[in-house]
Amino acid sequence: MAVAEGAEPISLEEEQKGSNPWVDAWRLFRRNKASLVALVIICAIFFIAISAKFWTSVGLLDERSGTGSRHSINPANQARVDPYPDPGSCARDDQVRSPYWCGWLDDDMLATVKDSYCSYPEPDADQQQWCYMLGADSQGKDWLSQTVYGAQVSLAVGVVGSTMSLIVGLIYGLVSGFYGGRIDNIMMRIIDFMYGIPYLVMVILFQVFFTEIAREYQDSGREGFVGFILQINKDMGGLLFLFVALGLLSWIGMARLARGQVLAYREKEFVEAARALGASNRRIIFVHLLPNIIGPLIVAETLAIPGYIFTEAFLSFIGLGVQPGTPSWGAMISEVRTRGGFFSNRHILLVPSIALVITTLAFNFLGDGLRDALDPRLRGT
């Protein structure tokens, strides 16, 4: 090229830095204070959930450690734990509001508690302040520890549910939209069919189905692959089957969204330009389509996370979610249903509910912020 014979290679010092669309998106996102706060809250919740062991070892009762725990309730006292306790049986009603609520304990209060009906185990000196910060349930489980562990379940369901739905939906939608024609037609009719299935009913039926299988295997004592899977599920506190039940149906909306996005970009001239250059389908999909369509899909999935969390809470509430004994916010709320205390022990209901509300709100705000930042229609390109 005669014109450019002497053109020098670009040196980095002189190179004009462009604004990367992803960097731009982050700049836009940062401007949205509510979403930023939501992001911080979500990070905090994640941190707490991951480090749950640490938090609960400071707390009094690690419900997972079972009866062997140093802090577990003295079996002698357990008989006295009564689901409908009389607050008056505590020594000083004004200080110990109920057997379920010890609150912060100073030395005086601790002495009172020790002498009272609600004879919780004696905490170490440096742990005294942490005693039952958020009360306990009728079985003496520390409600704070339960809530912290419950965050693990909720976040796992939210993250795994949305990730599975995103991956499956994206692949399905990409194939359907990109190849078009008869393949697209058949794949979309399948989706139409699946849309006709009531989601929650189906998830419940799946859970019932899995429970039945588990029971049958337990009764017959059979082993093999199914037994292996059942064991994993058991070790995960019933989460595996929950993931499967959620994952089987949750991707259909995402698949439609992904297909729509692909259709919108497939006919764009830059895709045609790539084709004219001889780009393979794989390159067109991964280099040209995916980076452009992924934004709205991530937004949709973030906004769908509260839905997964609610579904899990609902299933656990009606006893079809996590296995009994696994702490989950839905199961904690159901404590009110099974053991009562709706008016007398509001913390039973309030603590997991507030945790649930904060988490889902944070995800909603995060999704809003992401939408503002990632929606290309709001920008000039």
Added chain:
Amino acid sequence: MDKVMSDTRIEDGAGTVAENGKRVIVEVTDLKKYFPIRSGIVFQREVAAVKAVDGVSFRIFQGETLGLVGESGCGKSTTGRTILQLYRATAGSVKFEGQEITELKGEPLRKMRLRMQMVFQDPYASLNPRMSVGRIVAEPLVIHNIGTKKERQERVAELMDLVGLNPYFVSRYPHEFSGGQRQRIGLARSLALNPSFIVADEPISALDVSIQAQVVNLLQQLQEDLGLTYLFIAHDLSMVRHLCDRVAVMYLGKIVEVAESEELYTNPLHPYTQALLSAVPVPDPKVEEKRQRIILKGDVPSPINPPTGCNFNTRCPVSIDVCCNEDPQMVEVLPEHWVACHRVM
């Protein structure tokens, strides 16, 4: 028609030589592109077809610019894209440098793409918004696995310089550029592989008039420097006159008239060409005052069901009976001036 046009063809490796001694780069013969219209819920059947390109033949000589004009929806873009094999031709043949390319697939087709490229109409849609300019311009090299990373960088700088862009912009993104600059980026991308033939699909229609001149001058400059051959698709007739050596006029999927640029503009023979040219304003108030516009009656018929005979007969001011029954053949009425019209013959 193809019989008339290809009587003195001599085969030689890299293309054919026409009777006038010029080398033929692209030879299109009776090219057809129909888009099927399907209906049905699961098992779709073809109920009709849009005849976007319906039997088009022309040749493009090495180093020239052939203008392809016509109103919206007449099949200009489809013709360009079918030549580049972005659409599969329904029928007919496209020979590029003497090689039949409508049947090519896979690797041979990819190799062919090294030699022919496209410049797109919409500079806002033709660049991937998620890729930096450097990546966009280097993409052809990456796709065809040409050069090392460093060589690619150098080539990108060279190309950007060539199209009049500062090479320091490589890490910028398309949305940071104006329409004219984006069109230059698109041009740099299509030049990366050193093609010999470029289909320019209305490359200036989406630009401001002041920018149009810049891009057209750039196209001409590049043609001189690199010996490019263009198929220039446009509907701006004065720009076509300025830029093109020869012009083909299209109406409803067919070419009605082909001639050298000056000849066509001064002596249009087909009634459709006459009507089209009468719509061009003249930058001289006295001439402009006397300019008589030929207003065609009615609308363009549907390309799903074009009229029988000459497809212009429904709107033609001079049509006669034979126009409704017989499809006119392309005939060389004057030297290098081909017309498909019963009334001209």
